[in-house]
Amino acid sequence: MPTRSTRIHLTAGVRARCGAPLFIFLPGMDGSDLSLKSQMAELAVTFDPRCFCIPGDDTTDWVGLVKRLVELVAIEKQTQPQRPIYLCGESFGACLALKVMGYRPDLFDRLILINPASSFSDQPWNNLVPLAKWVPGVTYRFAALGLLPFLAALDRISEQNRDALLQAMQAVTPETTVWRMTLLREFYISHALLTQITLPVLLVAATADRLLPSVSEVKKLANIFPNTQTTILKNSGHVCLLEPNVSLYSILQQSRFMPAVAV
DSSP states (O other): OOOHHHHSEEOOOSOOSTTOOEEEEEOOTTOSSHHHHHHHHHHTTTOEEEEEEOOTTOOOOHHHHHHHHHHHHHHHHHHSTTSOEEEEEETHHHHHHHHHHTTOGGGOSEEEEESOOTTGGGSGGGGGHHHHTTOOHHHHHHHHHHHHHHHSOGGGSOHHHHHHHHHHHHTSOHHHHHHHHHHHHTOOOOHHHHTTOOSOEEEEEETTOSSSOHHHHHHHHHTTSSSEEEEEETTOOTTGGGSTTOOHHHHHHHTTOSOSSOO
């Protein structure tokens, strides 16, 4: 039986071509590859896209998540030491990406943060954490449905993606949801440490994010990192990668964030 650590894994690559730049996606609270799947076809033209999948019943802390990711990336680095590695975090995953940057920035060539949840502790949602642990399972499932309009600009995503998003949310146990909210509530990383990260950073924020003040948070981070670009997505919601009009590949191209030589 796999251990808790080994259950957290990188999805298999979709490219057989050796040397394609590795694109590691760190998902939101659901821990699934749902958002990456929506972008997979385009990204796979140039990259070897992977998702750092975290099971819905996993309660690994920040230290454990960082160590597991570094362990997996180090294996990839050892196998193909010359290929570039992009780290892309969305929401909760962006916080994990920041933690990883504070620990082993040398493993990566580019950093992308999308609607980072690093401002969670300053938001009203933070006050719900102590209460959430008392929510019964049935009520929790209905609460997930009520949260959808805050997570997504529903008029901008397909019914299929709405259903998939709800299923991904409901696949996370109530206990794990409380745990991950607690991690966000306690999230901290030194600004002084981030100023030492010299690799290129791309910050992406959606103006219609009803869950978090992503635009202001991205602007704050842009003043901390020494080498950064910012992209603002007008009218997009928190889970913007599920919107058909949002192309992460095009954003990378427009920001000149592509590998020097496309594979």
